[in-house]
Amino acid sequence: MCGIFAYLNYNVPRERRFILELLFNGLRRLEYRGYDSSGISIDSDDGPVETSSTRGSRPSSSSPLSFSDRKGRSNRSFDPSIKADSTDLNLEASFSVHAGIAHTRWATHGVPSPRNSHPQSSGAGNEFLVVHNGIITNYEVLKETLIRHGFNFESDTDTEVIPKLAKFVFDKAKAEEGEQTVTFSQVVIEVMRHLEGAYALIFKSPHYPNELVACKRGSPLLLGVKELTKDTNSGMSFHDLKFPTMNGQPKELFFSSDANALVEHTKRVLVIEDDEVVHLKDGSISILKFDYDKAKNCGDLPRLSSVQRALSDLEMEVEQIKKGNYEHFMQKEIHEQPESLRTTMRGRLICGDSSKAKSVLLGGLKDHLRTIRRSRRIVFIGCGTSYNAALAARPFLEELSGVPVTMELASDLLDRQGPIYREDTAVFVSQSGETADTLLALQYATENGALCVGITNTVGSAIARSTHCGVHINAGCEIGVASTKAYTSQIVVMAMMALAIGDDTTSSQARREGVIDGLFDLPNKVREALRLDNEMKDLAKLLMDEQSLLMFGRGYNYATALEGALKVKEVALMHSEGILAGEMKHGPLALVDETLPIIVIATHDTCFSKQQSVIQQLHARKGRLIVMCSKGAAQLVCPSGSCRVIEVPQVEDCLQPVINIVPLQLLAYHLTVLRGYNVDQPRNLAKSVTTQ
Template sequence: MCGIFAYLNYNVNRERRFILQTLFNGLRRLEYRGYDSAGVSIDHNQPLVFRQEGNIESLVKSVYQEADAMGLDLEESFCVHAGIAHTRWATHGEPAPRNSHPQTSGDGNEFLVVHNGVITNYQVLRETLIRHGFTFESETDTEVIPKLAKFVFDKANEGEGSHTVTFSEVVLEVMRHLEGAYALIFKSLHYPNELIACKRGSPLLLGVKELNEEFNSGPTFHDSKFLSNIDHPKELFLSSDAHAIVEHTKKVLVIEDGEVVHLKDGNVSILKFDNDKGRHGGSLSRPASVQRALSVLEMEVEQINKGNYEHYMQKEIHEQPESLKTTMRGRLIRGGSCKAKTVLLGGLKDHFKTIRRSRRIVFIGCGTSYNAALAARPILEELSGVPVTMEIASDLLDRQGPIYREDTAVFVSQSGETADTLHALEYALENGALCVGITNTVGSAIARHTHCGVHINAGAEIGVASTKAYTSQIVVMAMLALAIGGDSITSQTRREAIIDGLFDLPNKVREVLKLDQEMKDLAKLLIAEQSLLVFGRGYNYATALEGALKVKEVALMHSEGMLAGEMKHGPLALVDENLTIIVIATRDSCFSKQQSVIQQLHARKGRLIVMCSKGDAVSACPGGFGRVIEVPQVEDCLQPVINIVPLQLLAYHLTVLRGYNVDQPRNLAKSVTTQ
């Protein structure tokens, strides 16, 4: 939803210009999370706040202009300095400087906050604070947080005999009043060179780079897996995700829900928030600190750069042969003369018996992740023999649909932090189901809170429209089906054919990527179209939905994916000589049915584009009408991985030709952490 970033240098001199550049670069790495406005706060005699509508470069330009106008010395050096930054995806209030973050407690910027998430009880808090004399300037839910912090601080320090309240005590008391999902970073005039971070539901990481500058040898990494509290130089980073940290350090702490991380005097203190503690009693309380070990990021800086590609989406489409290979590495066992071909999913090995005995498997996801699960449903039903149902996370929650102790609930999310999917996970846990996570993000909320799961290992995906994560999700779920059905003798031949198909899948994707220019030429023909229908069936119903979604979300063209079996129950009324229709008719058990669909659409003069298996053009379009896209044929359950690639390329080229921002589509952001 939004990107938050903070940088604190301790015992190492950094110029104000360097601090600003570090904050700006952090926001650039997070811009895919929100790009309608941005802001930063740095220190002068008191905290300065710069906010601007538009993208990060708009903010950069305005900050340097304002700094020049006020005579701010950008070369001034700081031994200790704490700065915070934010890039926004608007939920409460239009994109405008007043609604941008950091949000402030009022004149003087006594308390400042950057926020990712949503505060559900902000209206009640706002009305209470207004009664106590506070004035609000924005329409955001966030503004109540710094004003509440000031209210708590002022109350704690009024009257004789009041004790000196600490920054962490103020934040803990603020947290007691907040409802909803959030990741927060606090900065305060009253606590210079300190930062406090806390979270509930939304992601937040701490990066630690410890330096050794003795003998002028230059900064070197201090090798320790534990947080050091000694006074040697260090740089500390807080971020919504690892993309903004990895270029500085690979040592991170994934902050858990309810943890309050206090950065002060080069120390990192971690407190565990207890909502009940201190609720009854007159004074603010401080819980005991906890110890946490750092983990090491496996991500490389190259993964978050565009390389030779013009856009992240283009890069990620073309990375799919490698991302699929990485997804399968170490998990597919080819076997030998004596050994059978098999699948190893270490994160699930202790739970397969439970899954096989389930009364049903319930897939739960949103958007592209839901479509990936839908593509894998037929092979799971075939190999496991267990009924498989599909749930859109928000709808499951709205209906309070039944989840039983005998169910296996599989939660599919690229980011591992999708709000509706997380709430559905809480619901399933409360109802006693075995919960399995399938995510692309190690340490994400879904990865941490499910009983078991699989990391799809597709690599960093920066483009808002998911491409390589989608195909890797399908492959992981195909391997899940193979693993669940691994003890069935009757399906052994089928299973081995699928495993052979998986091994060859990256080569087949390389082959279909050669259609890039053909899809660009097709995009030129469709550039002025207003609507597009995509018909699929069986394994490729999901392909129709996902292909239409890609065109919709980045090219901003109305497009709908439809189940071909439902064509005569309404959609056929739309068909005329002006409507462009893509029919997916690759060779599988539904091929003859799709041939019939093609004939009926042609009879109504629909403008047809048919995707078929190589060599099947005459069979798919016996009259030679329409345009044909030929793709390699693979095992039917893996065909959705092949068939989606031309549609991803089509969506990409349509977007570029229509002049839209392909990596940052209108009104959308990568990680949807609000409902």
């Protein structure tokens, strides 16, 4: 959702222009998360300066910097430019120490506008400035209290209560303690004590020049560290660290809600955990642990000691956040799927020989397989695309494990407070590992004693840290909002999970080995499916002016119909609906006529003859049919030649959803481009939905 970014240089001289460009570039790396306005705060010669921009709007006249947006046909991309003639700031001024914060906003409270953009301020003088990702659920109560204490509010955001609360805390502490100075981290901890909801926050204040304080609960936040040391041969050089330091060495420090904005600067990061407060001051990095329950009952400003945690390495490369030769990230990621699948399976498939059967090794699950096999049921929990991936894998898992498998949308499970038992295995699927409803469902399942398994693409994410065990997808960085390669990798991981769980059953050995053979060859089959790119572009040209599109699937490919329709809906902004073909007669058939385009997925599996019947019934009602079938089966699904046929490679039935979704991803991509929309930043959508 919102993107937050901050930069602090300590004893590393940087010009103001460099600092601004670095902050702007950080925001560019975060815009894919969803963005409708943006803002930054840096120091002028007299103190902090705020500047904001809204898509389609210019900043207020008082802003010392001017942003200009690069216009697209329907959406805009973040492309600010610094104009020296529009500001009285000296862009060549050099700072050996400077702290700046930046933000891209995905509106939740208040329309996109300069006054609602972040950073949000405590008021005149910008005594406290805050950037925020998340939602403060008790902001109305806090706002009423602060108004009674004389504060005036200028925005419609929930965030504005945070800097004003910080000023209230600071003024009160200063009045009570006199000359004794309250620390910046103490102010922030006192603010946290009053906040409810999910948030990641970065604070800046002229009362604490060249300091930054960050904290989080429920929203992702990383600290990047780049430290300089003296080298007798080369003068000064950056080096890797094992721990955040308090040694005052020259360094550059970065906060970001996403690793994409850090990787070009440093790979040494600290994944900040919930209720941690990170204070950057005088080149030192202090980490404080905030005990929420204890602090709620504490009358005084808490004084906490520092804790130490190790830095970790980002498992991504700069090239992954660049488009390369592709026009859009979504296009790039669709075409990266053969390699992402290969990476997902690397080291996990055991070839076997004459004395040993083929098998699967999932290190993150091996110590828990016996418990999973003895579960009363396996519950898959996710949202959106991740839910669809689990739905695609469910039949195979049921087949091999013999354990009942149920599906839950995370938000619905929470709304119902559905039963979760200690005899259950709950599997949480999320590309980002930070999806709010899925995290809340994880907390709910943990409280009910279930074994919790995580399947995520993000090492160090909240789901990866909070589950008992799990599997990392290894699909690589995914920038486009519409998930593509993570979806297919999720299906493959869950197929491997089914193979590992069913590994103790002799009767299914031949079936398991057939699927393992299919997994080995799957990247080649996906590469073959990608050759349909031009064909899907031609189909998109025929459909680009349509208002609606239906997709029918059943068995393994019901999930394909749902996911294909979701992709068209997400990025092409066309009404599309995935329908279980077995339910066709129970309502959907009334929509069929010669104008409405309908895609029927009818590749060879146990439901093939039933799909043939569906095609016949739709054809009898003059349906405008597009049929996806296995290579060589065109005459079987459309003997009269009246249908448009898309032929795809045939693989093992449980892996067919990986193949079948590829043409639909390509169709969604080309529809979006032809309709003039922004593929990588769909309207009203965000990459990682980290709030409710």
